[in-house]
Amino acid sequence: MFASFDFKITNMNKKEIFDDDLQELAEFAKIISHPARLAILKYLASIKTCISGDITDHIPLSRSTVSQHLSELKKFGLIQGETQGLKIKYCLNPKTIRKYKEAFNIFFDDKSLCEDYQC
Numbered sequence: 001m002f003a004s005f006d007f008k009i010t011n012m013n014k015k016e017i018f019d020d021d022l023q024e025l026a027e028f029a030k031i032i033s034h035p036a037r038l039a040i041l042k043y044l045a046s047i048k049t050c051i052s053g054d055i056t057d058h059i060p061l062s063r064s065t066v067s068q069h070l071s072e073l074k075k076f077g078l079i080q081g082e083t084q085g086l087k088i089k090y091c092l093n094p095k096t097i098r099k100y101k102e103a104f105n106i107f108f109d110d111k112s113l114c115e116d117y118q119c
Contacts, residue, residue: 025107028100031076036061037069041092044079050091052084 018026032038036059043058044051055070056063070090073079077096082089 021103025100025103028076028103031072031078034069036065037073040066040069040073041078044090044092050080050082050089052087052089055090 032041039059040055043055054063056066059066061069070079070081074081077093078100080091080093
């Protein structure tokens with residue numbers, strides 16, 4: 001019995017054994033797991049507007065590195081970018097930010113905290 005179960009798991013993508021919500025939350029966590037991406041998101045949140053210019057003036061990384069991280073953030077939908085001539089205007093995508101903020105709030109609801117029982 002256990003051998004056939006093990007065979008099934010090894011012959012499928014292990015992510016597939018988890019529900020779609022967990023897979024999506026894990027992908028989000030993967031995207032924000034790099035400190036440079038968090039720094040970019042934090043900077044964009046702090047200016048409360050869109051920036052049209054070089055983010056490397058504010059993030060201490062090379063342009064190519066920042067560009068790669070911006071690309072990943074944009075591909076996932078956490079930021080928006082709009083081309084204006086030779087520059088790209090970057091902003092947070094509030095709809096996506098709210099979606100994952102809510103997802104983490106639900107995931108880590110008050111019931112998951114150790115305050116009411118001994119951990």
